[in-house]
Amino acid sequence: MSESGDERVSPLQVKDRVYERLREALIDQVFAPGEPLREATLTEMYGVSKTPIREALVRLQQDGLVEIAAYRGARASSYSSADLAEIFEAREILEVECVRRAAQAPGPEAAERLAGTVSSAESAVARGELAEAAASLDDFDEVLFEHLQNTLLDEIRQRLSMHLRRVGRVNLSADSITRSLQEHRAIIDAVAAHDADAADAALRAHLQSVQRQQVEALGV
Known part of the structure; x- marks a missing residue:
């Protein structure tokens, strides 16, 4: 990406592209x-001023x-145990409400869509594509979050998703x-059975497991 050349992008487009690429x-x-x-490293990496x-x-x-500190510049933020908590x-709070709504939804669509993301993740693992598998599990969460149907909560969800x-x-x-x-399969089984309490319990167990793993991996 460069501010010059044949792309003829506007300054606003350049700002947004840099933000999006650095965020990812x-x-x-x-x-x-x-x-x-470091600014010098980033300007060279992204080909901008x-x-x-x-x-x-x-x-x-x-x-x-x-994190940006006076006299020290910017650095990628770290997470404390309190941050992770x-x-x-x-x-x-958000996902439990979503999974309960998914389980209470009529028909098989919610369970089928969730199962599709897990099947994609399983195929990626079989190919050794762990990043692709993780992305498919991110899609699982996105399917769940669709059940929020609340604009204000969705804004919170979008920021939360970046950190998750x-x-x-x-790890x-x-x-x-x-x-x-x-x-995830246990969660899907409960949603498919339209058992909101079982879906709630399966999701909470999953989140507790993930939190333990990630706290250990981050050493906080």
Whole structure:
């Protein structure tokens, strides 16, 4: 991406592209938590001037993905045990309500769509594509979140999803994903049976398992 050349993109488009690409790089652990984000490195990496880089860093600070300190510059944000507790508390509140609604929905559509994301993840694991498998499990959450149907809660969900995706990339292994897939199948079975209480319990058990793994992986 460059500000010059034949693309003829507007300054606003450049700012948005830099923000989006740097956001995804942070989520995908291209920059590890705590790693410095030096303007000179980023301008070379993205082929832009310092202005869109600085503006992107400010936006990412608002998202909670970047920390900017006077005289020290920017760095990828880190997570404390308290941060993780808040993230998973928010996730549980939102996802439990969503999974209960999914289980109470008439017909098989909710369970079938959730099962489709898990099948995609299983196929990716079989090919050794762990990042692709993780992305398919992100899709599982997105299908659940569709049951919110609340604009204000959806704004919270979008910010939460960035952190969940980022934290989830820390402990990415075939074993962890395989275990997660088994837990997802239990959730799907409960949704397919239209058993909201069982879906609630299966989801809570999954989230507790994931939180334990990720706290251990982050060493907090």
